[in-house]
Amino acid sequence: MKYAVLSENIPNNHELIFNKTNSKIIEIELVKVIIPFYTAGMLECKHLTKRYGNQKRNAVDDLSLSIGSGQIFGFLGPNGAGKSTTIKMLVGLLTADQGAILFDGKDSKTDALSYKQNIGYVPDEPVFYERMTGMEHLSFIADIYEVEQTIRKERIETLAKTLLLYDALSDQISSYSHGMKQKLSVIAALLPSPKLLILDEPMVGLDPKASYILKQLLKDYAQAGNTVFFSTHVLEVAQQLCDTLGIISKGKLLYSGTFEALQAKKGEGTENLEQLFLELTEEGKLS
Numbered sequence: 001m002k003y004a005v006l007s008e009n010i011p012n013n014h015e016l017i018f019n020k021t022n023s024k025i026i027e028i029e030l031v032k033v034i035i036p037f038y039t040a041g042m043l044e045c046k047h048l049t050k051r052y053g054n055q056k057r058n059a060v061d062d063l064s065l066s067i068g069s070g071q072i073f074g075f076l077g078p079n080g081a082g083k084s085t086t087i088k089m090l091v092g093l094l095t096a097d098q099g100a101i102l103f104d105g106k107d108s109k110t111d112a113l114s115y116k117q118n119i120g121y122v123p124d125e126p127v128f129y130e131r132m133t134g135m136e137h138l139s140f141i142a143d144i145y146e147v148e149q150t151i152r153k154e155r156i157e158t159l160a161k162t163l164l165l166y167d168a169l170s171d172q173i174s175s176y177s178h179g180m181k182q183k184l185s186v187i188a189a190l191l192p193s194p195k196l197l198i199l200d201e202p203m204v205g206l207d208p209k210a211s212y213i214l215k216q217l218l219k220d221y222a223q224a225g226n227t228v229f230f231s232t233h234v235l236e237v238a239q240q241l242c243d244t245l246g247i248i249s250k251g252k253l254l255y256s257g258t259f260e261a262l263q264a265k266k267g268e269g270t271e272n273l274e275q276l277f278l279e280l281t282e283e284g285k286l287s
């Protein structure tokens with residue numbers, strides 16, 4: 001009762017608490033706690049740097065970026081710019097010399113297993129046990145990621161039918177074309193339902209129909225709140241599909257943001273991404 005009477009006279013940002021040690025009621029000021037952390041589903045790279053032993057310059061040089069959940073991020077750059085090296089660090093195939101990578105607040109080094117459990121990866125040249133059938137490969141992946149039997153059956157059927165590979169799943173992978181292997185790799189990456197999907201040049205080898213279907217799939221996947229990070233040389237694909245872009249050249253990230261913001265930075269007369277890309281990578285910096 002005493003507490004209720006007293007509480008009417010205190011400011012809004014104060015509170016009364018009972019101190020057990022001296023049996024007195026004391027007044028405390030409430031402090032707003034800001035957790036200096038991450039937004040759910042966010043990918044963060046901080047000062048990532050990697051140099052191969054025999055090289056004169058860093059393959060990736062002090063690269064920092066963050067990508068929010070529900071976004072499709074396109075990673076562009078000329079040959080040898082550092083795209084695959086960055087991707088290999090993101091998926092844990094290479095260790096960065098310096099810097100940190102976090103996804104959903106999990107550090108790729110100190111919390112590696114939780115970090116990797118959230119990631120699906122489609123490499124530029126997928127490698128398989130060629131004597132397995134497509135279905136055997138997918139069951140193998142589902143076993144590794146402990147995908148429950150009924151869920152895996154449902155997901156394999158839906159994904160394989162969507163990507164037009166269902167009828168070939170009982171064939172040996174050695175009989176698959178490059179495009180079919182690419183599709184199998186996408187299905188395998190999505191099977192554990194990861195929150196982050198990383199793809200290295202995913203459209204290479206796909207026919208126009210398969211490429212269209214994959215773009216739709218990536219859009220739906222991102223709309224469901226997941227994050228997509230993919231590298232490409234096909235600038236129209238990046239322009240159509242991506243919410244944000246990153247442009248890398250000689251290991252340095254030259255730009256990260258929306259296409260519209262990049263266009264605004266470069267000013268009038270640069271309507272297409274190809275022109276912007278060429279200007280930027282030739283100059284090596286934004287004006």
Ligand SMILES: Nc1ncnc2c1ncn2[C@@H]1O[C@H](COP(=O)(O)OP(=O)(O)OP(=O)(O)O)[C@@H](O)[C@H]1O
Pocket residue numbers: 052053054055059077078079080081082083084085086
């Ligand atoms: N295994 C390696 N050993 C030594 N140097 C490497 C190795 N892999 C890549 N590099 C070098 O690192 C730099 C970045 O290469 P990376 O493969 O990351 O570029 P990229 O942007 O993916 O190129 P591309 O578009 O041609 O695939 C290049 O100078 C390349 O020669």
